Amino acid sequence: MKKAIWVIGFMAVLAACSKDDKGTGSIPVETITVKDLAADTIIGITPGAPPTGGMPFGAGKYSFYSLESNQMVASSDSASNKWDIAFRGTSIITNSGNRGPAAGGAFVYIGLFSDLKTIPKDSSFKVENAPTAFAIPSGSNRGWYVYDGLNNLINPIPGRVLVIRTASGKYAKVEILNYYKGGITPAASASDAIKTNTQRYYTFRFSYQSNGSTTF
Amino acid sequence: MLLRIGGVSLGLLFSVNLWSQQSDTLSGTGNEIVVTATKTERKISSVAVPVTIISQQRILQAGSLRLNDILQEQTGLFLTAAFGSGVQMQGLNPDYTLILIDGEPLIGRTGGVLDLKRITVGNIKQIEIVKGPSSSLYGSEAMAGVINIITDKPKSNALKFSLRYGSFNTADLSLNGSIRKNNFTYQGFGNFYKTDGFSIRPNSSERAIAPIERFTQQHNFSYRFNNKTVLSINLRLNNESIKNIISVNNNGTIIQSEGLEKNKDLNTTVQLSHRLNEKITNNTRIYATEFSAEQQLLTSNGTPYTDFFKQRFARAENQTDFTLNKKLSLTTGAGYIIETANSTRYDKSSNTKTNRIGYAFIQSEWKPTDAFTIVAGARYDHNELFAAAFSPKLAFQYKFNPKFSLKASIGRGFKAPDFRQLYLNFTNTAAGSYSVFGTVEAQKIIAELNRIGQISSLESDYYRLSELKPEFATGINIGLSYNPITPLSITANIFSNTIENLIDSRLVAYKTGGAQIFSYLNVKHAFTKGIETDIKYALSKKWSLAGGYQFLLTGDKDEINRINNGQVFTRDANGFSSKLKRSEYVGLANRSKHMANFRVQFEQQNYFANLRLIYRSKWAVSDKDGNGLFNTNDAFADGFIQVNMATGKNFNKGIRVQAGCDNILNYTDVLNLPNLPGRTFYFTLAYTFLNTKTKQ
Structure with a gap:
């Protein structure tokens, strides 16, 4: 992944490749890569030893993001329609139900990002309809990631696309590419300190369809 | 396995020149006796399944x-490192190879692995390795094959000891004695x-191999009532x-825990062997074994933790061998097994889990011509339980x-x-609960958790x-074996194993709070196939070469x-x-496509020297791209x-010295x-005090 030439920081526009041969009149959809979105990074380790202690923790705050405007949204705006998705550790939420005032939602599409050209008609968007319910299922091997317990690493599952209904009711597709700083997963042999300090930095790419259609 | 009634001579075991006469499978004349393949004594050259004798x-x-030390030098065997040292045969996990001592199964597996380090080689006469499913004779676990350790039972008055000392203060002392009277x-x-x-991990107080002390003793009594009946007791x-x-490194503070693990293995066999006449031999065997493991962990600032496991296995078996005529022989047998287990990892350690198995087997051997055996x-x-x-x-x-010569076999094995797969009730509070x-247990417990x-x-x-x-x-x-000239022998074996109903742990439920619950299901369909070959060539009376190679392909049908x-994905360079291509699939983890060994040996009179190479090609260890395969x-x-x-070198007067360097x-x-x-490095000194051959 070092070979990929990315502009560090948010709003790194990689490619603008969309096929719009259906003649619906929609404007081309860009694919944008966002790098190193800090999502409640580790600030300490609880005292003691497992199972009662020794757990790394962050400040407990979500990082809010607007796919529509391709920028971070202040957490003071968490109760607004300004954001579409938010990240905290491995949890990714949408602006819906118990977590936001908007009518957002999401589901996990199994397949390639580039193969998802139209959201299937029979898709059902899930909403955050309970304090413990997530539109994007939380937990290892359920939503977007799998936890490698042997090496203590989080790996995004390949072939998973998060299909998002934004706060304004439009559609976007998101592929999580990496969970570690710089978009590089530490080596299995790396120290726990490195694995702890470089985690919770999202690299992802997304396409946002501003015309309200379900076609990318 | 069967008592050798007036049969095979064991005298050569204590011949003074231990190095010169014996031979392993490949260099052998084909006259070595093997019992594991057919549960009867047969010349290895006439056995129809792949057998290796060490x-x-x-x-x-x-x-x-x-x-494990000697098995790792054998073609096609790989020694795994989780839960002790297990053996992978024909690409199948250690769970699927039955380990026998003198024909009786060893129990006490952890995570399916029977730790081969529990077995000393100090009193082994020979190791017999039968590859391919052998459940038709041995029942459960004999799916990949059987390894039978034949212990040394010299029929002489003898006393000898052997002492070895080497790196990491590794000391090994063996004492063998035998008395023959009337x-x-x-x-x-x-x-x-x-x-x-x-530990090879730098700056670590934890040890990959922890300090261990082992003490093994074995006693065998036998009494010959007459030429037809022999009773033997083995402990x-x-x-x-x-x-x-x-040590747990917690934010710079290292918390030390001291663990003590005690394992005990007890095996007892009583066997009565009776030869009714020239044609019929009957064997009755009662076998009882117990394995117990206790682990105690004391953390410097925590509460003590105890883990306990005890397994018992008792079996009565009767086997009758009929030699009907020169062309046809028949072996039949039946037995009953009671197996129990207690563990702190089950619902209650005081609750004994029991399984009872009744079984019967029959085998016929037909030689229509001298060249043909079926x-x-x-x-x-x-x-009772499944x-x-x-x-x-x-x-x-x-x-x-x-x-x-050509041999071919097809068989079905089971495990x-x-x-553990039936009764485990374990919550790991140290790792995410x-x-x-x-x-x-699973359906019961989860239904109850769901209710509340x-x-x-x-x-x-x-x-x-x-x-x-x-x-x-x-x-x-x-398989085929080819001996074009006396000093050269070549064997090759093509194998294919199709495994159904493989049991795997699967995520079945989530607790509130996100903790995962796993249980076991018959879900996987795996295969292993490949070819193994051994070549041995004696360059001269002094120099000999031997080489072995295994090519292995494995996979899971559902994954393919x-x-x-x-439906399976990976990641590209960006x-x-x-989409994952079929050509990118490597099959099961921890398998090498290529494994090889090579040995050069020099022998002259009482002196020997050898150099042995073991090669293993790369193997998959962890799923880095998160696609589950x-x-x-x-x-x-x-x-x-x-x-x-x-x-x-062997000196006169029964002194033997040996030195070696591994890796x-x-x-x-x-x-x-x-x-x-x-x-x-190591150095060995052995001395034979006494070796008097007695008359039969």
């Missing part, structure tokens, strides 16, 4: 101490082993005590001429679900939980179907998802070569081979 001489000259024979054996252990006891220092057999196992198993086998051998429940609102979701696999079925394998072996259907994008351990050497190239891999130390 002789005592070979074990001694390799400087081996524990069973019709009474006693053989005694004692072995003490200790090591300080080691074996192995005690292990392992000290573990576990063996057909089958066994039926009726289990579905019954029927295991047939058919094998034949054809000798085209004295130089060239019964073990107590995940739980693993055996299938018998502690389950957040039931996964699709929960609804597939049902009575576990035994795991089945169908194995085909086709998912790949072919475009980190973007891409192993492909070229994942993490692999590098292939490596281990080189060992040994040299020794001369000092190859280490901290992450993937924590149990392989760097270069190690």
